[in-house]
Amino acid sequence: MKQPVSGFSKKSKLEKIEWLAENYLSNNPSSAQNLKKYWNEDDQLQQLHDDFIENTLSNYYLPFAIAPNFLINGKFYALPMVTEESSVVAAASNAAKFWLERGGFKAEVISTEKNGQIHFNFYGNEKSIEAFFEIVKPKLIESIQSIEKNMKSRGGGLLELSLVDKSHILEGYFYIHATFETLDAMGANFINSCLERMAQTFEEEARRFEAFQKDEVFPEVVMSILSNYVPECLVRAEVSCKIDELTSKNYDGKQFAEKFVRAIEIAKTETRRAVTHNKGIMNGVDAVVLATGNDFRAVEACVHAYAARNSYYGSLTHAKIENDIFTFWIELPLAVGTVGGLTSLHPLTKLAFEILQKPDAKELMKILAVAGLAQNFAAVRSLITTGIQKGHMKMHLMNILNQLQATKQEKEKALDYYKENAVSHNSVTSFLKNLRK
Numbered sequence: 001m002k003q004p005v006s007g008f009s010k011k012s013k014l015e016k017i018e019w020l021a022e023n024y025l026s027n028n029p030s031s032a033q034n035l036k037k038y039w040n041e042d043d044q045l046q047q048l049h050d051d052f053i054e055n056t057l058s059n060y061y062l063p064f065a066i067a068p069n070f071l072i073n074g075k076f077y078a079l080p081m082v083t084e085e086s087s088v089v090a091a092a093s094n095a096a097k098f099w100l101e102r103g104g105f106k107a108e109v110i111s112t113e114k115n116g117q118i119h120f121n122f123y124g125n126e127k128s129i130e131a132f133f134e135i136v137k138p139k140l141i142e143s144i145q146s147i148e149k150n151m152k153s154r155g156g157g158l159l160e161l162s163l164v165d166k167s168h169i170l171e172g173y174f175y176i177h178a179t180f181e182t183l184d185a186m187g188a189n190f191i192n193s194c195l196e197r198m199a200q201t202f203e204e205e206a207r208r209f210e211a212f213q214k215d216e217v218f219p220e221v222v223m224s225i226l227s228n229y230v231p232e233c234l235v236r237a238e239v240s241c242k243i244d245e246l247t248s249k250n251y252d253g254k255q256f257a258e259k260f261v262r263a264i265e266i267a268k269t270e271t272r273r274a275v276t277h278n279k280g281i282m283n284g285v286d287a288v289v290l291a292t293g294n295d296f297r298a299v300e301a302c303v304h305a306y307a308a309r310n311s312y313y314g315s316l317t318h319a320k321i322e323n324d325i326f327t328f329w330i331e332l333p334l335a336v337g338t339v340g341g342l343t344s345l346h347p348l349t350k351l352a353f354e355i356l357q358k359p360d361a362k363e364l365m366k367i368l369a370v371a372g373l374a375q376n377f378a379a380v381r382s383l384i385t386t387g388i389q390k391g392h393m394k395m396h397l398m399n400i401l402n403q404l405q406a407t408k409q410e411k412e413k414a415l416d417y418y419k420e421n422a423v424s425h426n427s428v429t430s431f432l433k434n435l436r437k
Contacts, residue, residue, distance in 0.1 A: 009055060017057055034058075048345065064291065064348055066355070067092040071104025072370050079371055080352035081287035086396045088283045091378035092371060099239045105373065107237040107366035113159065114233055114335055116191045116226035118176040118199045124217035126165065129174060132212070132219075133163040136205045140176075143201040144194045151190060156181040158194060174219070176202070179232070184361040186294065186337030188226055195224035228298040229305050230335045237369035238329030239377070246326060251385060257326040259384045260319055264328075267315035274314050277376070278307055281316055281330070284375030285368050292356070292364065293342030293349035299334060299368075306333045317376050330373045334365045400428045410435055 002023060008016065021032035035058040040046040050056040062082050067089050070077040079096075081089050099105060122129050140161060148157040159179040166173045178198070180191050199221045212218050247253035267277035282300060289296040307316050319328045338361050342349050353359070356367060397418055401411050414431060421427070 013050065013057060016055060020057070045347065048347075052342070052345075062290070064352075065089045067096060067371075067374075069093065069096040069100050070367075070370060070374070071096075071100050072107055072366060074104070077357070077367060078355055079288055079367065080291035080355050081284075081371075082290040083283065083287040085283060086399060088287055088375065091382075092284050092287075092374050095374035095378040095381075098377070099374070102239070102241040102245055105237055105239055105370045107235065107370055109362045109365050110234040110236055110331070111232050112181060112362065112365075114180045114182055114187055114191065114226070114230050116178050116180070116195045116224070117164075118178070118195055118202060118221060118224045120174055120176075120199075120202070120219045120221045121172045122167075122174050122217070122219040123172045124212065124215050126167070128209075128211040128215070129219060130163065132206065132209050133176070135209070136202060137161055139205055140198040140201055144197050147190070147193050147197060151182065151185075154183055156183040161198075182337075184338045185340045186298075186335055186361075188295075188298075189340070191226040192224070195226065199224040228302050228335070230302055230333045231306055231309065232333075233335050233365075234331055234333050235365040235369045236329060236331045237366065237373045238327060239373065240325055240327040243321060243324050243326050253326075256384070257321050260326070260328070260380055261321055263380050263384055264315055264317060264319040267317075269314070271313045274307065277379075278304065278316050280379040281372040281376045284371035284373075285332070285334075288368055288371045289336065291349070291352040292336070292338075293346050293352075294336045295341075299336070302333050302335065317373065328373070328377060330369055330376070332369050332372060334368055336364050336368065337361055338364055397423050397428065400425055401432075404429060404432055406432060 005019060005023075008019070011019065017032050017035055021029060025031045038058045038061060040049065040059065046059075049059055062084055065081050065083075067079045067081055070079055079092065081092065083089070141158060144158065151157045157180065159181055162177045164175050164177050166175065176198070178191075178195060180187060180194070182190055202219070203221055206212055206219050243253045243257045245253065246256045248256075267274045282303065285299065285303070286296045289299050303316065304313075307313050316332065317328065317330045319326070321327075337343060338353065338359060343353065344350065356364070359367060397414065398411070400423070401414055406414065410432060413435060414428065417431060418428075
């Protein structure tokens with residue numbers, strides 16, 4: 001029977017691995033050795049990775065790739081992408097090449113406002129809390145002067161405070177809504193520090209407010225935290241061309257455009273389709289978010305909430321045909337940074353920013369939106385023409401070959417054979433079996 005462990009965080013890395021091997025890997029002792037295989041030979045670099053999180057045992061590698069030929073607002077980019085999913089990088093690269101010949105991508109940042117809330121209970125007179133907020137508001141702003149000094153010197157900081165009454169939904173529930181500009185920082189630590197300091201001032205001042213003392217009812221702060229939902233931090237990317245420029249040897253441009261627009265409308269209408277549709281968009285966005293050391297969980301949470309902002313979940317992309325012009329675009333809420341966090345610590349993240357020509361946060365927002373739009377274009381194009389599996393399974397072939405422990409020579413023969421044949425796990429298994437005879 002497994003037993004709890006005390007003082008685990010104080011053990012050395014080797015002691016942690018030994019404990020794990022003894023308690024959870026006893027049936028396969030060699031498994032623990034795999035953890036050591038992924039240690040970096042450079043001790044200083046390994047220590048840097050160990051310090052990112054707690055109880056580190058090893059490193060978990062994902063492929064770091066490049067999708068070239070992205071023309072964005074007349075400037076060329078190669079997009080660093082970190083992902084494990086077959087076909088993502090190939091799809092992004094193909095879309096980049098397709099639109100390179102048709103004027104490239106256009107992108108613009110619409111707004112960059114971020115936000116957080118001080119959530120509190122108040123069961124007294126609503127007029128009293130409204131009057132108190134107007135009095136205390138300047139003091140809340142004053143209380144964070146030291147925290148936001150550096151941010152303000154760069155043009156950022158707290159933008160506005162407002163009181164929001166939600167007591168009609170949840171009894172006694174109010175919050176102070178705070179909006180911020182954090183420039184090139186994602187800003188989570190800055191925003192949370194400001195909110196917690198203002199919350200402390202709010203409660204201290206409330207104790208001295210005459211109306212509260214008279215009624216003996218005081219507001220009580222429940223929590224202070226930034227929101228990862230940032231619909232006011234918005235970026236747009238688009239592509240467009242004449243519909244006859246969409247014509248190829250396999251399909252007519254007009255027919256392709258109409259079918260493409262229809263596919264987008266379906267994703268706007270049917271949630272079951274929209275979820276997969278938007279997941280494909282995030283294949284591209286997340287790959288660049290990961291490569292640049294940003295928080296892909298926050299980005300994902302925000303984007304999917306935004307997709308459901310109209311009380312139903314729908315497509316994040318849009319398409320139309322107007323005056324024989326096909327236009328395809330996306331609007332995404334993206335809170336990302338180019339300073340702070342891992343952006344200046346992880347060696348490959350620093351390399352990713354070099355590859356991207358050291359963008360500021362606004363430029364990174366544009367790049368991410370373009371990555372999502374490109375990925376979605378490639379996916380929808382495949383769906384309405386050849387089908388998604390043809391290209392996907394070709395890219396998945398190497399994964400199957402590795403699972404079946406194919407040799408280098410076997411892989412070469414399999415790659416050649418499947419240039420003209422459909423890929424499936426069963427087919428590849430049979431192919432190798434016959435080859436090995």
